[in-house]
Amino acid sequence: MHVVVVGGGIVGLASAHALATRDVEVTVCEQGSLGNGSTERSVGGIRSQFSTPVNVALSRASVEVWERFENEFGVDIAYRRPGYLFLAREESTAAGFEEQVAMQRGQGVESELLTPEEARERCPELHAGRYRAATYCPTDGFADPHLALQGYADACREAGVEVRTKTAVTDVRLADGAAVGVETDGGRVDADFVVNAAGPWAARVGAMAGLDLPVSPRRRQVLVTDPDPPVPESVPLTVDLDSGVYFRPEREGSALVGGHLEDSDDEQDPGAYTKSMDLDWATTAVERAAETAGYFGPDTELKRGWAGLYAVTPDHHPVVEESLPGFVNAVGFSGHGFQHAPATGRLVAELVCDGAISLVDPVPLSSDRFDRGEGVVERNVA
Ligand SMILES: Cc1cc2nc3c(=O)[nH]c(=O)nc-3n(C[C@H](O)[C@H](O)[C@H](O)COP(=O)(O)OP(=O)(O)OC[C@H]3O[C@@H](n4cnc5c(N)ncnc54)[C@H](O)[C@@H]3O)c2cc1C
Known part of the structure; x- marks a missing residue:
């Protein structure tokens, strides 16, 4: 069996690797260089504190892999776990926390509900008086997306995956309603399955197969700061769900600040959006971070920043399914595709090799959930 994976980001490579470990012959076609889509622009957050089962x-399923990544793939991905701290200012946001923590704990996650005062033990400069409630999980954290991608790329090559960079897929070939391969700018590739792992370009690749995928590229920005005072490395990735800002420690006291803080959220062209950070956004981001915690005083330095794309679906869950015979979508990760790539790779391999997903409930990942009006929105979105 031969599978063509469209896209050499973390999802495409994790899928290729999972398929290869199940003895499938795999070719990855990447239009540019590996990771040049969203993956290299991510901040690498890995957490279990989500609001949906x-x-x-x-x-x-992904954290299991991240935990053993260094042993299994031989690459230190700088996986650090100071936890994630979610904060609620509004009663409506706080109201959901208790139920979420119960659901997470039911699945074996060590999350806990904290009072704002308890949250300050985790984030000592927190302006606790602004908040009603918090949740915290000590096993949440972040890793370096570039190193993780390289780990997957090396493991793919070792497992016999053919990785073709500078190879754009220009069409999906169909016969009797089934995908039978792709056309590329370097020629035709026949395949038993085509996997769409094209990140922000996913709707375009889906359209090549005649599909109308509800995946929309939205711009998100990140700023690197030298905060004053410095953010210790023990401070969690801290998210103010009501103001939209988040920050996390980097090395040696510096910090990343991010969040969707603009009123507008226009769909972007993944080939032609502004990849540099907006200065007015950066100013707002630091102001909001300063409202959250005392790390971002007047002498905080704005060092540099960038923008990337979230591939957003209406309910902030991906579509992972065989949408047409021979055509598997692994798309629409809505800002959590880096961390969910290991599990996604397994799902793709299950769809190709077993004909169905068994690792998780496939229903919330199906594309027709939107037609049925069944999409349950993920609320913990940074
Ligand atoms: C600012 C920011 C912060 C983020 N922070 C986090 C985080 O903390 N945690 C987290 O889990 N996620 C985070 N994300 C989201 C994460 O980056 C993405 O969900 C993830 O990288 C998606 O991986 P992917 O492989 O699906 O897509 P991509 O990395 O975009 O890869 C898709 C690839 O497909 C290629 N491609 C597209 N069309 C074609 C074609 N026709 N032919 C050949 N190749 C094609 C592209 O060139 C690209 O390399 C963040 C994203 C941004 C922008």
Whole structure:
């Protein structure tokens, strides 16, 4: 059996690797260089504190892999776990926390509900008086997306995957309603399955197969700061769900600050959006971070920043399914595709090799959930 994977980001490579470990012959076609889509622009967060059971299940299955990544893949991905701290200012946000923590704990996650004062023990400069409630999980954290991608790329090559960079897929070949391969700018590739792992380009690749996928590229920005005072490395990735800002420690006291803080959220062209950070966004981001915690005083330095794309679906869950015979979508990760890539790779391999997903409940990942009006929105979105 031969599978063509469209896209050499973390999802494409994790899928290729999972398929190869099940003795499938795999070719990855990447239009540019590996990771040049969203993956290299991610901040690498890995957490189990999601608001829906399927996202928690994807996290649980992925965290297992991230934990053993260095042993299995021989690459230190700088996986650090100071936890994630979610904060609620609004009553409506706080109201959901208790139920979420119960659901997460039911799946074996060590999350806990904290009072704002308890949260300050985790994040000592927190302006606790602004908040009503918090949740925290000590096993959440982050890793370096570039190193993780390289780990998967090396493991793919060792497992016999053919990785073709600078190879754009220009069409999906169909016969009797089934995908039978792709056309590329370097020629035709026949395959038993085509996997769409094209990140923000996913709707375009889906359209090549005649599909109308509800995946929309949205721009998200990140800023690197030298905060004053410095953010210790023990401070969790801290998310103010109501103001939209988040920050996390980097090395030696510096910090990343991010979040969707603009009023508008226009769909972007993944080939032609602004990849540099907006200065007015950066100013707002630091102001909001300063409202959250005392790390971002007046002498905080704005060092650099960038923008990337989230491939967003209406309910912030991906579509992972065989949408047409021979055509598997692994798309629409809505800002959590880096961390969920290991589980996604397994799902893709299950669809190709077993004909169905068994690792998690497949229903919330199907594309027709939107037609049925069954999409349950993920609320913990940074
Ligand atoms: C600012 C920011 C912060 C983020 N932070 C986090 C985080 O903390 N945690 C987390 O889990 N996620 C995070 N994400 C989201 C994460 O980056 C993505 O969900 C993830 O990288 C998606 O991986 P992917 O492989 O699906 O897509 P991509 O990495 O975009 O890969 C898709 C690839 O497909 C290729 N491609 C597209 N069309 C074609 C074609 N026709 N032919 C050949 N190749 C094609 C592209 O060139 C690209 O390399 C963040 C994203 C951004 C922008």
